[in-house]
Each structure stands twice: as C-alpha cells, then as structure tokens.
Amino acid sequence: MLELAVLVVTIGLADSLNPSTVGPALVIATGEGAVPRLIATFPFPTPTDDQRADVAAAAKAIEDLRRGWLNPGRVRTETPR
Numbered sequence: 001m002l003e004l005a006v007l008v009v010t011i012g013l014a015d016s017l018n019p020s021t022v023g024p025a026l027v028i029a030t031g032e033g034a035v036p037r038l039i040a041t042f043p044f045p046t047p048t049d050d051q052r053a054d055v056a057a058a059a060k061a062i063e064d065l066r067r068g069w070l071n072p073g074r075v076r077t078e079t080p081r
Contacts, residue, residue: 015021
C-alpha cells in the first residue's frame with residue numbers, strides 16, 4: 001500500500017512540473033460520456049486464427065507450469081522415451 005501511495009505522489013509531482021496536462025486530463029476523464037469515448041479511443045483488436053492459436057498455446061504452457069508449481073509431487077522428473 002505504501003508503494004502505491006509513493007507511486008501516486010511521484011506521478012503527481014512529475015505532472016505538476018507540466019501543469020498544462022492536468023486540466024485537459026481532468027476534463028477528458030470526468031466529462032460527459034468520458035468512459036465510452038475513452039474505450040472507443042482504444043478499441044480491442046480482432047485476432048487472427050494464428051494469433052488465437054498462439055495465445056491458446058501460451059496459456060496452456062502457463063497453466064502447465066502453474067499446476068507443476070502448485071503440485072510439485074505430480075511433476076514427472078523423467079523425460080519420455
């Protein structure tokens with residue numbers, strides 16, 4: 001929690017060096033329709049089939065590593081032949 005407070009204060013201090021960014025940021029963040037406008041600014045990309053397969057393979061590898069970490073007795077120490 002202390003690290004988060006330090007981070008917020010540091011960002012505030014850095015932003016105070018250039019106060020011309022504070023006003024527009026507050027208007028954008030709190031104005032009418034701010035959330036839909038910000039979401040529309042950064043749309044989610046549509047992945048290709050190859051990208052989906054890559055993400056699925058990476059997720060499976062991470063899940064296998066996680067299960068191995070949580071269940072160390074069940075990990076095979078020999079390589080299959």
